[in-house]
Amino acid sequence: MSEPIVQVRNLTKRFGSFTAVDGVSFEIRKGEILGLLGPNGAGKTTTIQMLLGLITPTDGDITMFGLPFDRHREEILGRVNFSSTYVSMPQALTVEENLWVVARLYGLDRIASRIDDVVKRFEMEEFRAKVTRKLSSGQMTRLSLAKAFLTEPQVLFLDEPTASLDPDIADKTRSLIKEIRRTAGLTVLYTSHNMREMEEMSDRIIFLQRGRIVAEGTAEVIKARYGETDLEEVFLKLARDPSPGASRP
Amino acid sequence: MKLHRITALLYRHLCLYKRSFPRLLEIIYWPFVDLVIWGFITLYLQQFKEALPNFVLFFLGALILWDVLFRAQQGITISFLEEIWSRNLMNLFASPLTPGEFLAATMALSVGKVLTVSCVTVLAAFAFYSFNVFVIGLSLIPFVLNLIVAGWCVGVLTTGLIMRYGQEVEVLAWGLVFLFQPISCVFYPMSVLPGWLQAIAQMNPAAHVFEGMRAVITTGVFPTSELVWAVGLNAMYLAALVFWFHLMFAACKEKGLLVRVGE
Numbered sequence: 001m002s003e004p005i006v007q008v009r010n011l012t013k014r015f016g017s018f019t020a021v022d023g024v025s026f027e028i029r030k031g032e033i034l035g036l037l038g039p040n041g042a043g044k045t046t047t048i049q050m051l052l053g054l055i056t057p058t059d060g061d062i063t064m065f066g067l068p069f070d071r072h073r074e075e076i077l078g079r080v081n082f083s084s085t086y087v088s089m090p091q092a093l094t095v096e097e098n099l100w101v102v103a104r105l106y107g108l109d110r111i112a113s114r115i116d117d118v119v120k121r122f123e124m125e126e127f128r129a130k131v132t133r134k135l136s137s138g139q140m141t142r143l144s145l146a147k148a149f150l151t152e153p154q155v156l157f158l159d160e161p162t163a164s165l166d167p168d169i170a171d172k173t174r175s176l177i178k179e180i181r182r183t184a185g186l187t188v189l190y191t192s193h194n195m196r197e198m199e200e201m202s203d204r205i206i207f208l209q210r211g212r213i214v215a216e217g218t219a220e221v222i223k224a225r226y227g228e229t230d231l232e233e234v235f236l237k238l239a240r241d242p243s244p245g246a247s248r249p
Numbered sequence: 250m251k252l253h254r255i256t257a258l259l260y261r262h263l264c265l266y267k268r269s270f271p272r273l274l275e276i277i278y279w280p281f282v283d284l285v286i287w288g289f290i291t292l293y294l295q296q297f298k299e300a301l302p303n304f305v306l307f308f309l310g311a312l313i314l315w316d317v318l319f320r321a322q323q324g325i326t327i328s329f330l331e332e333i334w335s336r337n338l339m340n341l342f343a344s345p346l347t348p349g350e351f352l353a354a355t356m357a358l359s360v361g362k363v364l365t366v367s368c369v370t371v372l373a374a375f376a377f378y379s380f381n382v383f384v385i386g387l388s389l390i391p392f393v394l395n396l397i398v399a400g401w402c403v404g405v406l407t408t409g410l411i412m413r414y415g416q417e418v419e420v421l422a423w424g425l426v427f428l429f430q431p432i433s434c435v436f437y438p439m440s441v442l443p444g445w446l447q448a449i450a451q452m453n454p455a456a457h458v459f460e461g462m463r464a465v466i467t468t469g470v471f472p473t474s475e476l477v478w479a480v481g482l483n484a485m486y487l488a489a490l491v492f493w494f495h496l497m498f499a500a501c502k503e504k505g506l507l508v509r510v511g512e
């Protein structure tokens with residue numbers, strides 16, 4: 001088995017008296033795609049934002065590439081990137097200018113050819129010179145993905161990355177993620193509310209509810225454990241269970 | 250500190266001006282309006298020249314210099330607001346960028362803004378009122394530098410407050426600096442203030458700059474002690490405020506506000 005790239009131990013976030021993430025522990029191995037599943041407010045985004053250093057955990061440890069996050073923030077973040085449907089980019093800049101800024105922020109070389117490359121991969125030729133304000137929401141999502149892939153990260157955090165993509169581009173994005181995983185050993189943490197996508201993409205799934213892990217394993221294992229043939233049925237079963245953790249067989 | 254991250258932010262902000270006419274206009278508009286009003290007031294007061302010497306220098310000089318401080322502050326605060334408005338803070342701080350590098354970039358930007366606006370004002374003052382700000386002499390330069398740093402201090406303060414308390418306090422970006430104007434003794438000497446206010450003004454680096462400028466105009470002697478006061482106070486405040494900004498930044502990450510400002 002390959003080495004763990006991301007290690008999370010007892011990760012906890014409390015906002016005042018409210019616990020958003022509650023003692024979560026997991027590992028992601030090199031080249032693995034881990035799916036984070038759970039109802040609205042389960043703590044998926046909060047977990048990802050702690051892994052990006054945007055939110056300080058109340059408790060617990062994060063280690064990436066064998067380095068403790070809090071003492072190696074800059075080095076780790078240089079090798080990591082993220083994309084989310086809910087994050088924007090400077091509206092008055094063109095797509096290309098925005099990518100330039102990102103490339104310089106991460107200290108990349110060969111910037112022009114790297115930008116050409118992601119523009120081609122995400123089929124953005126038509127709007128690469130457009131001002132970001134004028135993009136459709138799907139085009140904006142593609143820009144956000146292109147930004148994440150531009151820096152050739154070793155770990156990618158994707159928070160509902162395909163939420164506003166048309167089926168064609170969504171499918172291409174999934175293929176691209178798998179391809180880079182195969183060729184470069186990309187490690188991915190993924191959230192989505194699309195169960196089919198979850199099953200197709202994830203090597204392993206963690207089901208989060210009220211900040212806690214209530215189920216964990218491959219899609220097959222989880223489905224078998226709950227006696228369902230469909231991940232969506234498992235989701236409904238878990239999400240509608242009023243007592244967290246109690247449904248754990 | 251990595252230079253490429255600072256230049257990345259500079260490039261990002263310069264792109265804004267490339268395509269935005271209102272932003273370009275802003276650089277010319279305010280100094281121009283100020284100058285027209287104060288210029289005419291000065292011309293009017295010139296009629297009493299005998300009684301009040303050096304009025305032109307006092308007023309137009311003070312106006313141009315106050316604008317230096319104001320622009321330096323705006324350079325920092327508005328750059329931060331631009332990131333809030335475009336919901337870009339997450340992209341920035343999920344990258345290796347540090348808050349120190351972010352501040353450094355906004356400070357560099359504010360110097361750029363000050364230089365551009367000052368050129369406009371100085372040229373306009375010369376064109377309309379034949380007022381040459383450099384008659385004050387080269388002693389102007391160290392004072393201008395101190396005004397920029399004083400502007401940074403107010404800029405870092407307002408930015409930290411907006412980051413921490415959100416868009417409700419956004420008006421501070423334009424308002425807070427004017428709280429310092431009365432105790433900066435821009436248009437009048439410190440001696441006209443009541444005693445207790447003088448004590449407060451003494452702690453304001455900008456007040457020492459304006460006192461110093463008036464001393465140069467009236468006596469022609471370079472007021473070293475005013476400059477030393479300004480430099481000392483500025484250094485102290487800037488160091489303290491940058492430290493405080495880092496504390497605010499940490500508090501925002503703690504409360505999960507960094508990913509929420511602007512929402």
Ligand SMILES: Nc1ncnc2c1ncn2[C@@H]1O[C@H](COP(=O)(O)OP(=O)(O)OP(=O)(O)O)[C@@H](O)[C@H]1O
Pocket residue numbers: 015018020038039040041042043044045046047504505506509
């Ligand atoms: N800064 C904050 N202050 C207070 N509460 C917060 C903050 N950020 C998140 N929360 C709360 O933490 C919980 C988890 O939120 P989070 O965004 O992680 O959920 P999620 O699993 O991503 O949900 P969704 O599927 O809707 O995206 C929610 O109840 C949310 O209200």
Ligand SMILES: [Mg+2]
Pocket residue numbers: 044045046159
């Ligand atoms: Mg979420």
